[in-house]
Amino acid sequence: MHLLPNLSKPHSFNGDIVMLKIWGRANSSNLKKVTWFCEEAGVPYERIDAGMSFGVVNTPEYRRMNPNGLVPTIDDDGFVLWESNAILRYLGAKHSAGKLWPADLKVRADGDRWMDWCSLTLWSAFRPVFWGMVRTPEAQRNAKEIEDSSKKAAEVLGHFDAALAGRQYITGDQMSLADLCFGPVVYLVNNVQWKRPALANYDAWYARLAARPAFQKVVALPVA
Numbered sequence: 001m002h003l004l005p006n007l008s009k010p011h012s013f014n015g016d017i018v019m020l021k022i023w024g025r026a027n028s029s030n031l032k033k034v035t036w037f038c039e040e041a042g043v044p045y046e047r048i049d050a051g052m053s054f055g056v057v058n059t060p061e062y063r064r065m066n067p068n069g070l071v072p073t074i075d076d077d078g079f080v081l082w083e084s085n086a087i088l089r090y091l092g093a094k095h096s097a098g099k100l101w102p103a104d105l106k107v108r109a110d111g112d113r114w115m116d117w118c119s120l121t122l123w124s125a126f127r128p129v130f131w132g133m134v135r136t137p138e139a140q141r142n143a144k145e146i147e148d149s150s151k152k153a154a155e156v157l158g159h160f161d162a163a164l165a166g167r168q169y170i171t172g173d174q175m176s177l178a179d180l181c182f183g184p185v186v187y188l189v190n191n192v193q194w195k196r197p198a199l200a201n202y203d204a205w206y207a208r209l210a211a212r213p214a215f216q217k218v219v220a221l222p223v224a
């Protein structure tokens with residue numbers, strides 16, 4: 001299988017000259033952050049399936065790019081980068097400065113903080129709920145772990161809901177990278193069967209994200 005055939009050179013894909021290659025299966029939350037950014041910012045990209053049933057991530061070629069064997073990884077005209085939030089910040093600064101990547105230092109820091117929080121606090125709390133309810137056969141589920149994680153996820157979502165009070169988007173009136181970082185995670189939060197608390201600010205914000213055509217195209221995929 002040719003995983004990286006001439007992929008460090010720009011080439012044509014779907015009629016565009018593509019500099020940016022993105023490795024990752026379409027239903028990976030961390031991959032979706034990156035493809036959603038590209039869709040919103042109008043950055044042409046080629047996505048190459050990798051991870052889980054697609055394999056690829058354990059090949060020597062892939063491990064040379066990303067020793068973690070995880071997705072996403074990007075190759076932007078020869079520049080290889082992994083870690084989805086770092087990828088978002090790189091692409092944001094390159095293609096969307098002053099728009100999705102806020103120009104104001106404090107607004108940007110506010111968004112950066114929430115991006116880290118999304119990965120480290122929200123996803124850490126919710127991941128066992130997702131994994132247990134979606135990726136584990138019912139007979140093998142650890143009910144106590146799902147219950148404990150549900151309580152933790154409900155608690156931290158309450159903090160996030162409070163922070164969204166009076167805001168259209170996470171950093172204020174403009175959508176930014178922070179919203180793109182949360183989108184794929186909260187899509188799961190809202191589409192996995194679990195005891196989600198009532199969250200009024202969060203619901204209004206989520207509806208704004210979910211209404212976007214790019215969200216529907218690359219984020220709102222079947223949960224699996």
Ligand SMILES: N[C@@H](CCC(=O)N[C@@H](CS)C(=O)NCC(=O)O)C(=O)O
Pocket residue numbers: 025028029030031050051052057069070071072082083084085119
């Ligand atoms: N901190 C990393 C986490 C990457 C990660 O855990 N990716 C998952 C998919 S969301 C993965 O590669 N899972 C194994 C696989 O798909 O084979 C990032 O944000 O990029």
